[in-house]
Amino acid sequence: MTDEDRDADRPGQSGLTVGDGDTVLRYDPETATYRGTFDPDATPPSLLVPLIVSALREAPPETLPALHYSVDPSALDRICVPETGAEARFTYAGYRFSLDGTGIVCVADADE
Template identity: 30%
Template sequence: MDGTVSGVEVESVKYPQDGTVRTQFDQANTPASMAVIATLAEVMDTDPVALDPLHSTVDPEALDALGQVRNGTNGDIHTTFTHEGHEIRVHSYGVITITLPEDEPLVEKHERGVGR
């Protein structure tokens, strides 16, 4: 599914039953740091500017550079960090996986159509 998450173009947003949210974004047009904040804001059903600054957890420039290191021979490079109580994994091939805290109601968000 193509769409917009908090104003950022993404190729897909998936809400698997295991409590994770997966977003794929176009690294050529969207820095990883922006895609992380946009996806996290969507998951938390809040405005991106209401979130803690990403730089309080991880270096946004280093995160953005992660997407620029992949060439066919390097395979996947990824980093994992926690921001706003969510475990976030960013892959060099343009995928973000956010693991929801156990107390966050994934089913309610999916039923409302958040991210679809």
């Protein structure tokens, strides 16, 4: 399978809508990442992360491992607020995440 075939099989090529519909991730084949923005005040990162994986896997969130096995959910919510300007990076359920307080989220397969 070529990289192009693998990219074509990715969900949400035109945009992956997550949760409440306010977060849309776009796939960038050059970096092999999904990128988007979110409102940390409206959707806490600790809720957003499982919703993203659920959308990527097309599986219910309750079928995913608990987030606290990868990162402290309350610490994640405290870090990713506009006032801190901080960034959190971690791996969860086979995906590498980068989120920050400005509302930027990047997701990539952990194996790539």
